[in-house]
Amino acid sequence: MNKAFKVSLVMVLALVMILTGCGNNKNNAAKNEASSNKGNAGTQTEASKGENAAKPKIGLVTDVGGVNDKSFNQSAWEALEALKAENKVDDKYLQSTSNSDYIPNLNQFVQGGYDLTWSIGFDLGDATKQVAAANPNAKLAIIDNVVEAPNVESVTFAENEGSFLVGVVAGLTTKTNKVAFIGGADSPVIKRFEVGFKAGVAAANPKATVKITYAGGYDKPDVGKSLASQLYDDGADIIFPAAGQTGNGVFNEAISRNKAGGANKLWVIGVDKDQSLEFGNDVTLTSMMKRVDVAVKNVTQQIIDGTFKGGQVTNLTLKDDGVGLPEKNPNLSQEVLDKVEEFKQKIVSGEVTVPAE
Template identity: 55%
Template sequence: MKKWLSLTMIFTLAATMLAACGGGNAEQPADETPAAEQPAAETPAAETPAAEQPAKSDIKIGMVTDFGGVNDNSFNQSAWEGLKAFGDASGIEYNYLQSAQDSDYIPNLNQFVQEGWDLIWGIGFLLQDAMLEVANQNPDAKFAIIDGVVDAPNVASVTFKEHEGAFLVGVVAGLMTESNKIGFVGGIDIPVIQRFEAGFREGIKAVNPDAEVIENYTGSFAAADQGKAAAATMYNQGADIIFHAAGATGDGVFNEAQEQKAAGKNVWVIGVDKDQSITFGNEITLTSMMKRVDQAMQTVSQSLVDGSFTPGIVNLGIAENGVGLPENNPNVPADVLAKVQEFSDKIKNGEIVVPETPVE
């Protein structure tokens, strides 16, 4: 399948768009109701100079979540914030349909098709099969998916090199652990989550081969209680840092860390997908593995508006600014950040190739 846009062009454009949007929505919690039920912008039109308001567009872009939902403080929320920021800046119509279970994927995708939406996003690997079926049945519709590869002539597939970003937070964990026990909480055991674990383990091993990694796949991206229970077990086993790649299940990891901190234990969580210190605070968030889903959403959506939308596959890693650490890391010492940069440069120039599965 042919490549969709050059990677450098994609993230140059994304950075420009993000600056144009002010980046403000990326740090706000997602709205709890679909956008179609709310005003298109958060500031009343009367308070905004006419010159600053985007021209109204007839283009409609929809998004189907997996069952983590747009308030998962992680993956789906980052996607929704990216689409919302783009919609508010460009004047397009945008909305989402939330999936409560796997059986909702095809009906939700088909609803957007039947209503004539111009681009339909699927968020997550779990929508891959459903999108392939719907895309094949509707060859004139345009689709895009995050974290899946759909081999159809009307689908743009955006994937990330999670293992590269996870390697960097593994370096942080390996250098900052005091107990030499580190936890990893995954959601569903699928390739994308395995990439998180694989990179995390390799980053730890690169700087602290004596550290023990304890892992637990909860089997869900929407079970905070299971995340909390997994974290409690790990902290009680002596882990002092836990990295989660579990969507809303990870909320429970943070909740347990808060309780452990209150009890006097020096424990940390490494967040995922977005800067989770914004939601859970710097008191328990050591750092986060940023996965710039919001920028990818904006970039592909802009290509539709520009008339340059081209199906195909793109894979975004450190070199493409698709994964990495947040800009601000107040809990990570300068010498550790310097080591992170050193390894980041080695990955970027090919000196280090990070494995994609824990068994490699």
């Protein structure tokens, strides 16, 4: 073997060894990087799981009025959305289009492992009781009805007391001495609105009359508009609808008539929320606030804190600020506001008892 060939062979062998070493280093680096990424991915996944586990899942089932009823369903959903914005819960709603939707909608949340399922509205009482009995480990809560079950918390309101106060407003404001009430469905809850309103009008203005009518549902704005048209034609200048989405039609009729002009200014009294925020102060005389949002937030907070007990009934009254007028009432004179406050204190003290049925 000549000398030149030996030198070339040595150089080739050295080059092979260098390339092999580089390849091994690259492979090892790739393996180490993959291992590192895998470990990081695992850590992130566990952290994400921890975050999700820390936030309870809350489900809400509406009655047929729907989640955008500008009334109590919407108020309940906004309370959950506020908690979600604070990163305290994950929430979802299911909208019922008929009574037959109640049980399937409730079951969807309960069987989906939600930490709390809300029933919004008196009409969901029987469905809630049935679902609670079939799922004793589930936690449920209901607005406007009492379900006697160890895993259900019930929240009701003294609607009659708050309605008495807006009745006082109507009695002192009417120019025609004719006011009206439109109910949604004829139920104990809506009856409390009706009789409280009538009592307040009578206490403030014995000369005023109150015409009572019912729309037959909470999802009938066209019916609400038609009924309002008849009542305004009959001389009423203030209408108090306690009818969910049906009441939106009352507002629309009053707005239309006020734009057209007339002998008397026409008013609507809002319900559940401060409805001047939706329809404006030009038509909203005041509103009978029903703090469904506070009730939903308080009970949901029990789930967050781990203090939910079930089997409890809470009735929110005028004394608890569970019902009443909005903080701002630009359409009411100081004289009217003073009279409202006078009656409020008499109700809270027990001097005045407001009928409930």
